[in-house]
Amino acid sequence: MVKPERFEVIFYEEKEVYAPGDEVTGHVDIAVEKEMEMKDIKIKFTGEAHVSWSEEVGDEESNYCRTQTILKQKITAHGQESPEKPNKTYLPPGGHKFPFEFRLPQNLPSTYQDSIGSVRYYVKVRIEKDFRIDDKIYRDVRVSSGLNxxxxxxxxxxxxxxxxxxxxxxxxxxxxxxxxxxxxxxxxxxxxxxxxxxxxxxxxxxxxxxxxxxxxxxxxxxxxxxxxxxxxxxxxxxxxxxxxxxxxxxxxxxxxxxxxxxxxxxxxxxxxxxxxxxxxxxxxxxxxxxxxxx
Known part of the structure; x- marks a missing residue:
């Protein structure tokens, strides 16, 4: 099974904090020593909020949780069907760069994290493979929202x-x-x-x-x-x-x-x-x- 020698998300502008309306731009850097068989390479930009806590009511414990998807943007960076093997594609040996560009919508909640809840934004890259363990990588994006x-x-x-x-x-x-x-x-x-x-x-x-x-x-x-x-x-x-x-x-x-x-x-x-x-x-x-x- 071929695994990437190098697999990174690189931002062109290394901002500590992004604001609504900003663009998140960069590329995915992948290097393989041998030809890699796969279905595709997808780059997703996701924002989600999640809460989870427990409460004791009498002798019983109740668990509560909920997730809200705030934004989801996706591009297919690589994934062209091969005539010989439909639904499969190949990444040739060597280094490869796949650019991406996502724009943050307006009126986003700010990044937040505590023991009960969180608001998180991240770029996720997934190399999807048939019947094999996919290769995945994440890169967080910190957002600070606010009114003027x-x-x-x-x-x-x-x-x-x-x-x-x-x-x-x-x-x-x-x-x-x-x-x-x-x-x-x-x-x-x-x-x-x-x-x-x-x-x-x-x-x-x-x-x-x-x-x-x-x-x-x-x-x-x-x-x-x-x-x-x-x-x-x-x-x-x-x-x-x-x-x-x-x-x-x-x-x-x-x-x-x-x-x-x-x-x-x-x-x-x-x-x-x-x-x-x-x-x-x-x-x-x-x-x-x-x-x-x-």
């Missing part, structure tokens, strides 16, 4: 959220009111969020600690069930708030990590979102300002 924040006036406007909760215990009855304001509704990775928080304590109990967090919220959707995971990316600790007083966290600067995935668009099974969340102890229901990272 300058095109949406709402993304440039400040965002605010508030929450009020009552403490019902007779010794500390009263309400704790909180408000958080951020300077705009959309950011790009690596930027700074400027947040202002006010906690007003109408109760008879001291708020021992307040905090403001940058939270990533990922939602996963199978066929029916769904689950959500949250991760704190950054946190700033605020002061105490004595009973009957108020406290402010003014112009708190929170840096968005440069490598966070942007908000997911056009993906039915995995959504990535972000929020600035405020918590207090004794805590009321935490309240959040949601925004886009694009």
């Amino acid at each position: 924040l300058n095109d949406d006036q709402n993304m440039r406007e400040p965002v605010a959220a508030s929450e009020s909760a009552a403490l019902c215990c007779w010794c500390c009855a009263g309400a704790i009111v909180g408000e958080v304001r951020i300077d705009r509704g959309g950011y790009v990775p690596g930027e700074w969020i400027v947040a202002n928080v006010t906690v007003t304590n109408h109760s008879a109990s001291n708020v021992r600690q307040s905090s403001i967090e940058l939270v990533q919220i990922v939602s996963y959707y199978a066929d029916g069930p769904s689950t959500t995971a949250e991760e704190s990316l950054a946190q700033e600790i605020g002061p105490v708030c004595d009973a009957g007083s108020s406290t402010d966290l003014t112009n708190v600067r929170i840096e968005i990590p440069a490598d966070v995935p942007t908000d997911s668009v056009d993906c039915d099974i995995l959504k990535v979102q972000y929020a600035v969340t405020v918590r207090a102890v004794p805590h009321f229901s935490s309240y959040s300002c949601s925004f886009m990272i694009t």
Whole structure:
């Protein structure tokens, strides 16, 4: 059985990250010492999202999974029938280059990976052989999608959220009111969020600690069930708030990590979102300002 001596996917432009609308161009480099019999050589460019998780319900464990095909493009690079052997072709000895060109559609979700879900893009080359093990190779393509924040006036406007909760215990009855304001509704990775928080304590109990967090919220959707995971990316600790007083966290600067995935668009099974969340102890229901990272 003839195997390739060299089998590689070469990109002409070695981009670390591609954007929707970009072209992915390159060639497949194959070298064989002897003539190789095959059906064809196919080059596929695929984008797919996948989620999978388990949940315990009583004494039983249920497994959920779902896959969404985001894009699929295919070309046959080599595969011409031989008159002597229909549906077969041959690759002569030596080196061979098969060029390819794929254009990324608009509005793609960004590349993403965690323990439950993923969004992945890749070039796959397959040398298909009759009744034999096919030769295959993969090359990942990282995509970062996003909207132009300058095109949406709402993304440039400040965002605010508030929450009020009552403490019902007779010794500390009263309400704790909180408000958080951020300077705009959309950011790009690596930027700074400027947040202002006010906690007003109408109760008879001291708020021992307040905090403001940058939270990533990922939602996963199978066929029916769904689950959500949250991760704190950054946190700033605020002061105490004595009973009957108020406290402010003014112009708190929170840096968005440069490598966070942007908000997911056009993906039915995995959504990535972000929020600035405020918590207090004794805590009321935490309240959040949601925004886009694009």
